[in-house]
Amino acid sequence: MSYEMIAILMFSSMMLMLITGQRVFGAIGFVAVVAALFLWGDRGGYDLGFAAAMKLMKWYPLLTLPMFIFMGYVLSESRIADDLYKMFHVWMGGLHGGLAIGTIGLMVLISAMNGLSVAGMAIGATIALPELLKRGYDKRMVTGVIQAGSSLGILVPPSVVLVLYAMIARQPVGQLWLAGVVPGLMMAFFFIVYIAIRCRLQPELGPVLSREERNVPMREKLRLLGAGLLPLGIFFVMMVPFVKGWTSLVESSAIGAIAAFLAAVVKGRMTRQVFETTVRNTLGISCMFMWIILAALAFGAVFDGLGAVKAIESLFTEKLGLSPWWILVLMQLSFILMGTFLDDTAMLVIVAPLYVPLVGALGFDLVWYGVLYTITCQIAYMTPPFGYNLFLMRAMAPPEIGLKDIYTSIIPFVGVMVVTLVVLMLFPGIALWLPDLIYNN
Numbered sequence: 001m002s003y004e005m006i007a008i009l010m011f012s013s014m015m016l017m018l019i020t021g022q023r024v025f026g027a028i029g030f031v032a033v034v035a036a037l038f039l040w041g042d043r044g045g046y047d048l049g050f051a052a053a054m055k056l057m058k059w060y061p062l063l064t065l066p067m068f069i070f071m072g073y074v075l076s077e078s079r080i081a082d083d084l085y086k087m088f089h090v091w092m093g094g095l096h097g098g099l100a101i102g103t104i105g106l107m108v109l110i111s112a113m114n115g116l117s118v119a120g121m122a123i124g125a126t127i128a129l130p131e132l133l134k135r136g137y138d139k140r141m142v143t144g145v146i147q148a149g150s151s152l153g154i155l156v157p158p159s160v161v162l163v164l165y166a167m168i169a170r171q172p173v174g175q176l177w178l179a180g181v182v183p184g185l186m187m188a189f190f191f192i193v194y195i196a197i198r199c200r201l202q203p204e205l206g207p208v209l210s211r212e213e214r215n216v217p218m219r220e221k222l223r224l225l226g227a228g229l230l231p232l233g234i235f236f237v238m239m240v241p242f243v244k245g246w247t248s249l250v251e252s253s254a255i256g257a258i259a260a261f262l263a264a265v266v267k268g269r270m271t272r273q274v275f276e277t278t279v280r281n282t283l284g285i286s287c288m289f290m291w292i293i294l295a296a297l298a299f300g301a302v303f304d305g306l307g308a309v310k311a312i313e314s315l316f317t318e319k320l321g322l323s324p325w326w327i328l329v330l331m332q333l334s335f336i337l338m339g340t341f342l343d344d345t346a347m348l349v350i351v352a353p354l355y356v357p358l359v360g361a362l363g364f365d366l367v368w369y370g371v372l373y374t375i376t377c378q379i380a381y382m383t384p385p386f387g388y389n390l391f392l393m394r395a396m397a398p399p400e401i402g403l404k405d406i407y408t409s410i411i412p413f414v415g416v417m418v419v420t421l422v423v424l425m426l427f428p429g430i431a432l433w434l435p436d437l438i439y440n441n
């Protein structure tokens with residue numbers, strides 16, 4: 001059997017296992033080890049999984065993963081995120097669509113606390129969605145706002161997805177995070193501009209709060225401003241030493257975790273239940289990601305041994321005669337297609353062993369491509385019929401919001417994401433400017 005047929009068989013077996021409901025790390029790791037056993041015998045097959053585990057254990061930046069997950073859960077479980085929404089509620093309620101704009105701001109800050117799309121969706125659906133509906137906001141508008149805003153969690157640092165990409169692509173996590181800052185803020189700005197223009201043209205979609213609700217003393221407004229900006233302060237306490245070169249990435253993540261814990265203690269919200277829930281969730285998610293990375297490393301090692309990357313490169317460039325940019329576009333389209341039934345982590349570990357080396361061979365910057373991949377995942381998350389965020393929203397939304405409303409609500413926001421993706425493809429410097437500035441200095 002040719003190596004090309006072996007690669008196709010591996011992919012088809014893995015996809016079949018995923019479709020039948022097997023766990024991502026189990027499907028990928030099983031196919032990788034079985035393939036290695038058939039290709040290189042007992043010794044080679046066993047050594048493959050062991051070598052992947054050792055590589056994972058020796059990857060020092062992986063320690064940032066539990067630190068940032070812990071920080072995010074401390075801030076969300078201790079209800080500090082509630083203070084954020086109260087701040088936006090008071091300060092922006094006087095604008096048409098002001099609470100929707102504030103929700104995008106909330107999502108940006110939640111992303112800077114957690115780095116997971118699911119966390120943003122849960123907080124937006126439980127805190128912002130009921131308040132927006134109660135105040136007469138259009139249900140399709142607010143549903144789209146929460147879905148789009150929550151997707152920022154995998155782009156704005158500390159993005160857990162970019163940590164996984166860094167491990168698989170062997171790129172610095174710090175550069176990838178810095179590369180995601182400007183595109184993430186740019187996308188959030190485009191969301192805000194769309195909401196502001198749409199609600200200005202159709203005021204009934206985002207009504208202004210009543211005068212009674214807006215009649216809050218300035219002293220109370222300033223108090224809420226300070227409480228709401230606490231997570232932002234924690235983010236700067238964590239990131240400034242890293243950017244200045246005073247601490248390593250792992251040390252900065254520890255600073256962020258400790259700062260979040262102390263903030264919850266000072267505010268009197270670090271109860272035994274909050275601490276226990278935070279630790280359990282941190283351990284569960286961290287272990288899940290470590291198993292997935294381990295499986296991805298083993299799978300990638302098999303493909304390196306097969307020479308599948310060079311075969312795919314030859315197919316695209318020599319046999320089909322495609323230019324590097326056309327190949328890049330086809331890669332992004334394949335991510336969107338896979339995103340209709342897989343989450344971002346599964347997409348990454350399935351195709352990264354092929355795509356990442358191919359992108360490097362075509363002469364593209366792998367840090368820049370990491371940002372493109374992440375934005376494409378955001379689009380895939382919200383693309384019918386099986387977008388990941390669509391079903392999360394369906395599970396969390398009240399009964400009056402149907403599946404048709406959820407599908408319709410995301411159309412303009414997906415359009416904004418596509419515009420952002422195209423802009424970044426045309427102007428790579430937008431993503432690479434900040435990491436170049438920081439690391440070159």
